[in-house]
Amino acid sequence: MGNTVAVVGGGYGGAALANALDADFDVVLVDPKDAFVHTVAALRGLVDEDWSRRIYFGFDGLLRRGRHVRDRAVAVDEHGVTTARGLRLDADYVVLATGSSYPYPAKQHDDDAAAARDRHAATRAALAGAERVLLLGAGPVGLELAGEITERWPGRRVVLVDPADDVLGGRYLPELRATLREQLSERGVEFVFGSALDAEPPVPFGVRRPFTVHTRAGVRVDADLWFRCYGVSPLSDMLGGALAAARRSDGHVEVDEHLRVPGAPNVFAIGDVTAVPEPKRSKAASEHAAVVAENIAALAAGRKPERVYRPGGEAVLVPLGSTGGASQVPGPDGPVVLGPAETVRHKGGDLLVGRYAELFGSGEPVAG
Ligand SMILES: Cc1cc2nc3c(=O)[nH]c(=O)nc-3n(C[C@H](O)[C@H](O)[C@H](O)COP(=O)(O)OP(=O)(O)OC[C@H]3O[C@@H](n4cnc5c(N)ncnc54)[C@H](O)[C@@H]3O)c2cc1C
Known part of the structure; x- marks a missing residue:
């Protein structure tokens, strides 16, 4: 068997894996973007121009021997990858790392970092002039976005609507949900729980234009701008050949304990x-990458893959701007809740940017 590894997708998992294998394998990293997007800091990038320059890292700094093919995979089988431009990339090992889609602004839909940054700037200008913002979904993304908006524009009226009866869909420890609710309420954020909207707002998301909506329970909300903060969806529809059978009806791909399809x-x-x-977390994606790097090295050396991946426990970190937030992490005697100071220390402060500056070599984020 040869030495070529096709890594499809250069997000947290794919970039880490391509980097780990680069010295010993011929790595081809396929991704239509010109830069890695540090999604964990995307919402800070939305509200803060300085931050919007810090969340893109050009793929150039990632690989010394390998190459980045800037194209979208449209078919992936056990022998390689076919791209949207009609390129066929044969490979000895194939790794699917295409991640998931999420509505803007939590995830970027532009493949050019410059275009993505311009879109953030346009949305930021719309937000700056909007007195009332409606966020649909009080999960981690809705809460984090409410935190960023109210830190950047104190006093801005933000309403979070969610069909569940509490933030985070009622999941996690009650103390965690209580402190997140309290911190946001202190900033003037309002919650409308227990009922979804009876119809989508009559204005496209992210566009500033006054509108009125109602929940099915009859609560009226007036706003100038809205975002959808739910709807994650795995990206796996390019799997073909024998691989298609591993694709579950929800789009997730089955893997064994070695992360093999x-x-x-x-x-x-x-x-x-x-x-x-x-x-689903960036940390897990990086840990998967380390496991697969070892298992591919074992296969290439004629051995069986030995490194096993054990699923991580429940954990969630929700920064509310650069000073607030709360988290739930595993502790020695069960899950524990961390307050704002520890959450800021773990994530809120630099939003883990330093870690990716290191991975991408330059130490300096690439501004699209
Ligand atoms: C607002 C927000 C905040 C978050 N905060 C945290 C946090 O604090 N901590 C944490 O652990 N997790 C966090 N997450 C979750 C984290 O972002 C994801 O778990 C992580 O992005 C998954 O990494 P991945 O490598 O699987 O996929 P992604 O990062 O989604 O990368 C996938 C890559 O594949 C590429 N791709 C897609 N389709 C194709 C194709 N057909 N061909 C080629 N390439 C393709 C994409 O362009 C992209 O570059 C957050 C998510 C959001 C939205």
């Missing part, structure tokens, strides 16, 4: 796209 000994999947039963 069943029935395809040379194909792995990592990150959000997998059906690994754990919260």
Whole structure:
């Protein structure tokens, strides 16, 4: 067997894996974007121009030997990748790391970092002039966005609507939900729980234009701008050949304990796209990458893959701007709730930017 590894997707999992294998394999990283997007800091980038320059890292700094093919995979099978431009990339090992889609602004839909940054700037200008902002969904993204908006524009009226009866869909410890509710209420954020809207707002998301909506329970909300803060969806529809059978009806891809796609000994999947039963997180995607790097090295050396991945426990970190927030993490005697100071220390302060500046070599984020 040869030495070529096709990594499809250069997000948290794919970038880490491509980097780990670069010295010993011929790595081809396929991604239509010109830069890695540090999604964890995307919402800070939305409200803060300085931050919007800090969340893109050009792929150039990631690989010394390998190459980045700037194209979208439209078909992935056990022998390689076919791209939207009609390129066929044959490979000895294939790793699916295509992640998931999420409505803007939590995830970027532009493949050019410059265009993505311009879109953030336009949305920021719309937000700056909007007195009332409606956020649909009080999960981690809705809460984090409410925190960023109220830190950047104190006193801005933000209303979070969610069909569940509490933030985070009622999941996690009650203390966690209580402190997040309290911190946001102190900033003037309002919650409308227990009922979804009876119809989508009559204005496109992110556009500033006054509108009125009602929940099914009859609560009226007036706003100038809205965003959808729910709707994550794994990106796996390019799987073909024998791999298609590993794709579940929800789009997640089955993997075994070595993160190998069943029935395809040379194909792995990592990150959000997998059906690994754990919260979908960048940290998990990076850990998957380390496991798969070892297992591909074992296969290339003629051994069986030995490194096993154990799903991570429930954990959530919700920064509310650069000073607030709360988290739930595993502790020695069960889950524990961390307050604003510790959440800021873990995530809120630099939003983990330093870690990715290091991975991408330059130490300096690439501004699109
Ligand atoms: C607002 C927000 C905040 C978050 N905060 C945290 C946090 O604090 N901590 C944490 O652990 N997690 C956090 N997450 C979750 C985290 O972002 C995801 O778990 C992580 O992005 C998953 O990494 P991934 O490598 O699987 O996929 P992604 O990061 O989604 O990367 C996938 C890559 O694949 C590429 N791609 C997609 N389709 C194709 C194709 N057909 N061909 C080629 N390339 C393709 C994309 O362009 C992209 O570059 C947050 C998510 C959001 C939205």
